[in-house]
Amino acid sequence: MIFADKDFPAATRETVAAFCRRGRLPQSILLTGSGAKKREKAATELAMAAMCEQPKQDGQPCLTCDACRKIKAGAHPDVIRIEPEKDRKTVSVEQVRRQVLETLWIAPNEGKVKVYVFFGAETLSDVIQNALLKTIEEPPAFTMFLLLSRSRDMLLPTVLSRVTELSLGDELTAERKSREETELRLTASVLEAFCRGSEYELMLACAPMMKNRALMQKVADRITVTVRDALAGDAAPPLSGCEREAILLSATFPTSTLLAVCEVMARISARANANANENLLLSAFSAELAALKEKTE
Ligand SMILES: [Zn+2]
The missing domain is CATH 3.40.50.300 (P-loop containing nucleotide triphosphate hydrolases)
Structure with missing residues (x-):
């Protein structure tokens, strides 16, 4: 058909x-x-x-x-x-x-x-x-x-x-929709790798953002919103679109780690916005998250 x-x-x-x-x-x-x-x-x-x-x-x-x-x-x-x-x-x-x-x-x-x-x-x-x-x-x-x-x-x-x-x-609707889907998918896979895995897994999950500073910033911002959902728990309606990952985050990490994730993401987002070197930014993205994960364990 x-x-x-x-x-x-x-x-x-x-x-x-x-x-x-x-x-x-x-x-x-x-x-x-x-x-x-x-x-x-x-x-x-x-x-x-x-x-x-x-x-x-x-x-x-x-x-x-x-x-x-x-x-x-x-x-x-x-x-x-x-x-x-x-x-x-x-x-x-x-x-x-x-x-x-x-x-x-x-x-x-x-x-x-x-x-x-x-x-x-x-x-x-x-x-x-x-x-x-x-x-x-x-x-x-x-x-x-x-x-x-x-x-x-x-x-x-x-x-x-x-x-x-x-x-x-509508072209705008279709393009926006597909952009949002990409952002959500990446946010979910980065967070899953963060909760589950090694620095290597995180690197793989972050790889699609290579050379795409705008996407990196969007994903960093979405991760922040997801972490806020995780911190709020049932107290507030979820805003991130990544409810599953929010639950996973709050089940895996103490509040202190989650707050630290927000700090890391704020830094990445600001640097992406300030045209920082894309390769360094991408490694910072996965390495800083992995470091947080290690600290928790
Ligand atoms: Zn035919």
């Missing part, structure tokens, strides 16, 4: 299922919102739906035929990626002419259709968008256009009126 992502709006998922059942996809589709990775995944799935050699009864792509597998691997010759070339921030007019306009009437190599995927459609200049208008409106029968854009706002109204728009959800 394609477009099964629970974060996608229900209306979008239903629309795509209906396209599949009907056995026909619109030739020009604009995918907006969510994050860049999800937009790319959605585009891949639409390309499969358009090219699958053995679609299921409900029109869904099989995901296992030659075409589906090549598309998934990014190796299908009839899926054409249009994205900024090396050392460029945006797609150039010359590139659109060469990759799109000059190849438009050439039949697909092996697929049923040729799919042009425009990454970062929000960065396409007005000149390019205008150059594509006629093509998007009346593409050759064997072509399909997928425009991937952060939002619809950056596209010309004339383009918007010629595409079928599929919203994948």
Whole structure:
């Protein structure tokens, strides 16, 4: 089942299922919102739906035929990626002419259709968008256009009126959510290693924060909140999102150690904020925690 992502709006998922059942996809589709990775995944799935050699009864792509597998691997010759070339921030007019306009009437190599995927459609200049208008409106029968854009706002109204728009959800919400999940996961694994283990385990748990000072600061702050949850016990509602780890902390350490953890984290957070050397910061993160653990034992 394609477009099964629970974060996608229900209306979008239903629309795509209906396209599949009907056995026909619109030739020009604009995918907006969510994050860049999800937009790319959605585009891949639409390309499969358009090219699958053995679609299921409900029109869904099989995901296992030659075409589906090549598309998934990014190796299908009839899926054409249009994205900024090396050392460029945006797609150039010359590139659109060469990759799109000059190849438009050439039949697909092996697929049923040729799919042009425009990454970062929000960065396409007005000149390019205008150059594509006629093509998007009346593409050759064997072509399909997928425009991937952060939002619809950056596209010309004339383009918007010629595409079928599929919203994948609010980009900010999706990005924030995935950032928060990463922070929570890291906070939990660092604290578990702290409660359980050796300095080596702590180092492993801290490793994903390498070269990411902002993440380190966030995790340090979340650890502080979790420790406060541990200190408060049942007296206050938990604020950290790491309830399990809070319970583990209060079961493992005396109050004095927990207070010391808060001090260490405050120091790390301040240094991360002050642009301290990232490698030193990361070793401080695990080494100072490990030292506290040792002191307790
Ligand atoms: Zn297939």
